[in-house]
Amino acid sequence: MNVVGVEHQDKIVCQNISKVFIQKGNQRVHVLEDINLSVKENEFVVILGPGQSGKSTLLRIIAGLETPTSGKAILDGVEVAGPGPDRGLVFQSYMLFPWKTVMGNVELGPKLRGIRKKERREIASHYINLVGLDGFENHYPHQLSGGMKQRVGIARAYANNPELMLLDEPFGQLDAQTRYFMEKETARIWEAEKRTVLFVTNNIDEAIYLGARIISLQGKLPGRMHRVYEVDLPRPREHTDMKFLELRHEITEASELTL
Amino acid sequence: MAKPIRSIANEVQMQVKEKRPFTILTVLKNRWFLYTVSITAFFLLWDTVAYRRVFGGGLARPQEVITQLGKMMVDTMAGKSLMGHVWASTHRILIGFSLASIVAVPLGLMMALNRYVNAFVRPVFDLLKPMPPIAWISIAILWFGIGEESKVFIIVVGTFVPCLLNAFNGVRLIEPQLYDVVRMLGGNRRDEIIQVCFPAAFPAIFAGLQISLSIAWTCVLAAELVSSRSGLGFIIIQGMTLSKPAQIIGGMLLIAVAAWGMSLLVSGLEKFLCPWKREVMSQ
Amino acid sequence: MAYEQVSVKTPLGLRVLPFASLLLFLGTWQAVIDFGVVPNTMLASPTQVFKLFLVKLTDPNPDGAVLIRHAWTSVQEAFTGYILALLVGIPLGLLMGWFVVVEGLARPIFELIRPIPPIAWIPLTIFWFGIGITGKVFIIWVAGIVPCVINSFVGVRMTNPTLIQMARTYGASDWQIFRQICIPSALPMVFGALQIALAYCWTNLVGAELLAADNGLGYLITMGRRLALPDMVVLGMIMVGLTGVVIGVIIDYVEKRLLAGIRR
Numbered sequence: 001m002n003v004v005g006v007e008h009q010d011k012i013v014c015q016n017i018s019k020v021f022i023q024k025g026n027q028r029v030h031v032l033e034d035i036n037l038s039v040k041e042n043e044f045v046v047i048l049g050p051g052q053s054g055k056s057t058l059l060r061i062i063a064g065l066e067t068p069t070s071g072k073a074i075l076d077g078v079e080v081a082g083p084g085p086d087r088g089l090v091f092q093s094y095m096l097f098p099w100k101t102v103m104g105n106v107e108l109g110p111k112l113r114g115i116r117k118k119e120r121r122e123i124a125s126h127y128i129n130l131v132g133l134d135g136f137e138n139h140y141p142h143q144l145s146g147g148m149k150q151r152v153g154i155a156r157a158y159a160n161n162p163e164l165m166l167l168d169e170p171f172g173q174l175d176a177q178t179r180y181f182m183e184k185e186t187a188r189i190w191e192a193e194k195r196t197v198l199f200v201t202n203n204i205d206e207a208i209y210l211g212a213r214i215i216s217l218q219g220k221l222p223g224r225m226h227r228v229y230e231v232d233l234p235r236p237r238e239h240t241d242m243k244f245l246e247l248r249h250e251i252t253e254a255s256e257l258t259l
Numbered sequence: 260m261a262k263p264i265r266s267i268a269n270e271v272q273m274q275v276k277e278k279r280p281f282t283i284l285t286v287l288k289n290r291w292f293l294y295t296v297s298i299t300a301f302f303l304l305w306d307t308v309a310y311r312r313v314f315g316g317g318l319a320r321p322q323e324v325i326t327q328l329g330k331m332m333v334d335t336m337a338g339k340s341l342m343g344h345v346w347a348s349t350h351r352i353l354i355g356f357s358l359a360s361i362v363a364v365p366l367g368l369m370m371a372l373n374r375y376v377n378a379f380v381r382p383v384f385d386l387l388k389p390m391p392p393i394a395w396i397s398i399a400i401l402w403f404g405i406g407e408e409s410k411v412f413i414i415v416v417g418t419f420v421p422c423l424l425n426a427f428n429g430v431r432l433i434e435p436q437l438y439d440v441v442r443m444l445g446g447n448r449r450d451e452i453i454q455v456c457f458p459a460a461f462p463a464i465f466a467g468l469q470i471s472l473s474i475a476w477t478c479v480l481a482a483e484l485v486s487s488r489s490g491l492g493f494i495i496i497q498g499m500t501l502s503k504p505a506q507i508i509g510g511m512l513l514i515a516v517a518a519w520g521m522s523l524l525v526s527g528l529e530k531f532l533c534p535w536k537r538e539v540m541s542q
Numbered sequence: 543m544a545y546e547q548v549s550v551k552t553p554l555g556l557r558v559l560p561f562a563s564l565l566l567f568l569g570t571w572q573a574v575i576d577f578g579v580v581p582n583t584m585l586a587s588p589t590q591v592f593k594l595f596l597v598k599l600t601d602p603n604p605d606g607a608v609l610i611r612h613a614w615t616s617v618q619e620a621f622t623g624y625i626l627a628l629l630v631g632i633p634l635g636l637l638m639g640w641f642v643v644v645e646g647l648a649r650p651i652f653e654l655i656r657p658i659p660p661i662a663w664i665p666l667t668i669f670w671f672g673i674g675i676t677g678k679v680f681i682i683w684v685a686g687i688v689p690c691v692i693n694s695f696v697g698v699r700m701t702n703p704t705l706i707q708m709a710r711t712y713g714a715s716d717w718q719i720f721r722q723i724c725i726p727s728a729l730p731m732v733f734g735a736l737q738i739a740l741a742y743c744w745t746n747l748v749g750a751e752l753l754a755a756d757n758g759l760g761y762l763i764t765m766g767r768r769l770a771l772p773d774m775v776v777l778g779m780i781m782v783g784l785t786g787v788v789i790g791v792i793i794d795y796v797e798k799r800l801l802a803g804i805r806r
Contacts, residue, residue, distance in 0.1 A: 065439050085445030095440050099458040099533070108454070109444035160444055293646020301651050317669035378559035383567045389790075390783035391745035393661075394760070396752060397767035397775045401584050477659040481749045484664065492662075499665040507665050515657040522657075 011196045012039040012062060012164065016071035018222075019057055031057045033222035035071070037215055044190060044197045046211030048204065050255070054223025055200045056092075059168050062198065063089050075164065085109060088157030090167040094149040096141040102128065102152050103137040109160030127155040130189055147178040154189065165197045171206070183209050187236060204251050208244055209237050219255065227254055319505035324512070327505035336497060337488050345517055347489040351407065351482075352475045352521075355414025359471075360422045364464060367426025368456060384423070392417030392474065393481045400486070410482040410490075417478040418471040422464070429463025430456050465529045469522060476518045491517065586773035591780065594773045607757060609777075613785055616758040619675055620747040620789070623682025627739055630683075631690025632732055638691065639698025639728065640720045652691060660685035660746045664753050678750045685746035686739040693735035697728025733797060740793055744786045759785065 017035040020028050031054040039045045049055045060066045062073045064083040073080040075087070096105050103124055110120035128134055131151040141149055150170055157165060167186075171179045183206055190197060201207055207214045214229040229251060233243055286292055302321055309320040319327070331341045339347065370377040395416050396409070403409035433455060441451045483492025491514050498506030568588055574580045575587035586594075598609040607615075637644040638652075660681050667677035701724050709719045751760020759782050766774030 063443060065442070083439065083442035085443070087443065089439070089443045091436060091440070093436070095434070095436050097437070097440075097454070097458070099461070108441075112441070112444050112446045112450055112454075156444075288642050288646075290642060290646050293643060294650050297647040297650045300647075301654075314670045317666070374556060375559060378556050379563045382560040382564045386564070386567075387783075389787045390779050391748045391786070393745060393749040393752060394763060394779045394782045397763045398585075398772070398779065400767055401770075401772055401775065473657075473659070477661055477745075477749070480659050481661050481752065484661065484753055495662060495665050499668065504666070504669060507669070511658050511662045511666070514659065514662055515654070518657040518659070 010038045011041045011043070011076065012037075012198070013074040014038070014058070014062070014071070015074065017058065017061060017068045017073060018070045019054070019061065019066065020069045030222040032061075032068075033224050035223070035225060037225070037228075039196060039198065042194045042196055044199065044210060044212045046207040046214045047198065047200045047217065048202070048207045048214050048251070049200075049217035049223065049226075050202050050219045052221060053217040053219055054221065055217055056168050058217075058223070059089075059166050059198060059200050062164075063087050063166050065089075085113060085160045086162055087164045087166055088160055088162035090150070090153045090157050090165070090170045092169045092172045094141070094146075094153050094173075096149055096152055096156075098141050101138050101140055102133060102144070105141070105152055106155045106159050109156065113160070124155075124159055127159045128152075130158070130192060131155045132185065145178075146174050147182055150174070150182065151185070154186075158189075158193065158195075163196065165195045167197065167199045169200050169202065172202075179203075179206070184236070186210060191235070204248055204255070205239060208233075208247055208251070209239065214251070216251065216255065227251075317504055319503075319508055323505040324508045327503070328509045328512070331494070331506070331509060336494060339489055341513075344490055344494055345513065347493075348479050348483065348491045348514075349517065349521070351410050351479050351490070352414055352472070355411045355478075356418050356471060356475055358411070359415045359418040360464075363419045363422035364426045364460075367423040368430055368452075368460060370423075371427045371430035372452065372456065388420055392478050396482055396485055399482075405486040410479060410487065413478045413482045414475050417474045421467045421471045421474065425463045425467025425470075426460055429460035432463070433459045462529075462533050465525070465533065468525050468529075472521055472525060473518065476514065476521075480514065582772070583770060584772060586776050590773045591776045594777050598777065609762075609781070612757065612759050612762050613781060616747060616751065616760065616782075617785060617789065619678045619751075619758065620682055620743050622675075623679045623747070624686050624740060624743045626679070626683045627686025627690055627743065628736070631687040631739070632694050632735070634687075635691035635694025636698055636720075636725060636728060636732075639695045640724050641716070655684070656688055660742075661749045661753075664750060668754050673754045673756060677754065678747065681750045682743045682747050686743040689738040689742055690732075690735050693731045693738070694728060697731030698724045700731070701727040736793060736797060737790065740790060741786070744782075744789065748782055 014035050014037045017032055018030075019032040020030050022028055035058060037045075047055045047058065057066060061068050062075075062080060064080045064087065097108070100108070103121070106128055107120045107124035110123055115123070125134075125137070128137060131154055133148060133151055133155070136144065136148065141152070144152070153170065154167075170186075171182050174182060186199075187210060199207075199210055208231055211231050214231060216226045216229070217223045218226040229247065231247065233241065233247075237244060305318075306320050308314070309318040309323075312318075336344065366380065370380055392413055396413055399409040399412045399416075403412060437455050437459070438451050441454050446454060479490065480492045483490040484496055487493045487496075491510055494513070495507050495510035498504065498508075498510055572587045572589060575582060575585060575590070582590075595609070600608060602608050602611075634644075634648060638648050639645070663681050663684060664677075667680050671677035671680065705723050705727070706719060709723055714722070747758075748760045748763075751758040752764050755761040755764075759778055762781070763775050763778035766772065766776075766778055
């Protein structure tokens with residue numbers, strides 16, 4: 001159903017999204033309040049916030065895994081009604097199927113959509129190459145390091161050719177150096193195959209390095225929109241660039257005020 | 260001395276072994292030395308106790324047991340060779356276990372996936388669960404007589420519970436986000452079950468397999484001890500009726516070997532069918 | 543306010559279903575006998591079993607004892623064997639987990655005994671002890687020892703190596719480390735063993751009584767079969783299950799009450 005009042009080039013629009021969870025023990029947890037944002041086609045948007053700010057929930061609402069208590073998420077003019085292959089989700093804890101090989105994991109999306117074996121092998125191989133894991137097609141997840149597992153996660157999401165890529169703190173479980181490496185890889189992969197991306201993180205450096213626009217949520221529940229930052233730096237970005245550091249300073253100061 | 264073991268991707272793990280001074284104490288504390296001492300002492304003790312008739316002829320000496328085993332491998336008992344008896348017991352277990360798992364595993368999976376099925380089946384299951392399978396022997400004989408059916412029935416009863424529980428828990432302990440993955444990739448409920456539940460429940464079912472096996476051996480043994488004309492339990496009973504303790508002990512050892520062998524087979528089968536790590540539900 | 547109270551209801555169908563299921567089960571059971579689908583020589587209906595239960599509370603015929611007496615004999619035997627198994631098995635397992643000497647000496651014997659189902663010992667014990675309490679207690683003891691040793695062993699082996707290394711830096715001796723770190727660390731596994739061992743002991747007790755006894759619940763079941771009295775058989779089975787559950791609950795209670803402080 002098409003929704004009025006949405007600009008044509010807006011890929012995603014969130015209108016007045018609020019979310020209240022009812023937990024066992026009969027408690028209500030108010031996680032999101034009044035979220036309004038819009039993302040353009042092929043834009044790399046970062047949602048930044050400390051822990052417990054509801055950002056993962058927001059991502060899951062856009063993914064269709066949760067329904068908002070009020071408000072709606074709109075993708076390409078159509079309201080989000082549930083999970084689907086038009087959105088790819090990369091999980092923080094990788095969520096690879098341990099009983100499938102790398103190839104098996106990546107080709108699962110096409111397989112579920114009925115694509116023939118030869119074709120889906122090609123698609124999967126292409127994306128395994130893209131993330132830099134060629135040669136590891138027949139490895140099982142337990143044989144891979146954390147960074148490699150996450151790359152499989154990214155390839156798996158890409159292989160389904162989604163309209164939208166959603167990444168939920170994908171590098172949260174990696175050590176600092178692997179994290180820098182994965183940030184560079186993510187930027188490289190996105191440049192190679194552009195998609196609209198919503199990237200959730202709590203790391204300010206990561207947000208500035210990757211995002212064209214940063215939407216920060218305030219630091220306590222319920223999560224509310226705090227500030228929006230435009231990142232105007234040319235790619236590839238440098239963590240030690242003057243303007244990078246200035247922006248970093250600005251965001252850090254602003255975040256401290258809300259905690 | 261460090262030697263590299265098993266490289267994981269681009270990591271290589273080193274194993275370092277210290278060189279310790281070689282003294283009498285190292286010998287005495289060496290595991291294998293102690294094992295040997297232990298086994299030797301055990302057999303010596305056994306021999307002495309048997310020789311001195313501490314149990315009044317009720318314990319046979321080790322060499323008597325070995326001779327008896329040798330005889331059993333050549334002679335027939337009640338018309339069957341030794342292997343025949345071993346096979347009799349084993350194939351009862353195989354049939355009983357297969358029958359039980361064909362019903363128990365799907366039922367367990369359904370109970371884990373559907374709350375209504377769970378609410379319906381659980382009470383009856385909880386009612387019947389505390390009754391030890393061996394307690395069913397008498398009623399099995401009332402129903403099926405003393406033939407093969409009653410023995411297979413006991414094994415079915417005995418292995419049903421662990422199979423069901425393991426299938427149930429195998430599904431219940433699946434990381435819920437794995438279902439999300441399937442949904443996001445475009446799968447529906449049916450895909451969730453086929454792509455996630457079955458493979459994830461597999462290792463749990465195998466874990467239940469080992470337990471089921473040892474229960475199955477106890478069941479088949481008990482059933483054979485009560486009344487049978489073939490099987491390892493029969494060998495033991497015959498040893499009792501013919502007053503041949505050597506045969507009794509020989510039978511016991513055979514059972515130990517057979518059970519151990521089957522357990523090894525199952526482990527091997529598991530390694531073959533589930534080449535990924537067992538403990539983790541998602542990576 | 544970010545937190546508010548709200549109640550979540552279980553659907554009515556879900557709450558009624560268990561009762562409906564039980565009624566259906568009992569009803570079918572009763573009907574199958576009443577309508578002659580299954581001959582009364584093979585199975586007794588719930589009402590018949592219940593009647594026998596009431597009768598057996600006071601009547602010692604035809605098997606030689608009142609119901610409570612049978613149950614008590616069984617419980618006594620099981621309990622004796624169980625406690626003995628705990629007293630031997632747990633210390634042994636703990637020591638085996640830490641001291642190489644103990645493991646080296648005890649393990650081969652244990653691994654030899656372990657695969658033999660405890661029931662297999664029955665003919666041997668008949669030879670040695672006759673059909674009396676000693677034989678049965680022995681079998682129950684053998685049955686209970688295995689999970690006790692295994693769980694205690696694994697419990698000690700699973701001790702956090704960092705804790706041990708830390709103790710060594712304080713200069714603790716092997717024995718001190720064992721007492722202060724390994725044993726407390728292994729306690730959860732040991733408590734797990736209590737229930738497992740009980741289940742094993744109880745199952746094997748029934749088996750032992752089925753085959754070689756003149757008293758006890760297992761004997762009651764066997765007598766029912768010999769005299770072709772299915773109601774006695776079913777009564778025996780139910781009593782076995784019930785008693786097992788009751789003992790389990792008691793053990794659980796004792797565990798929680800007396801050892802609440804030590805347990806993690």
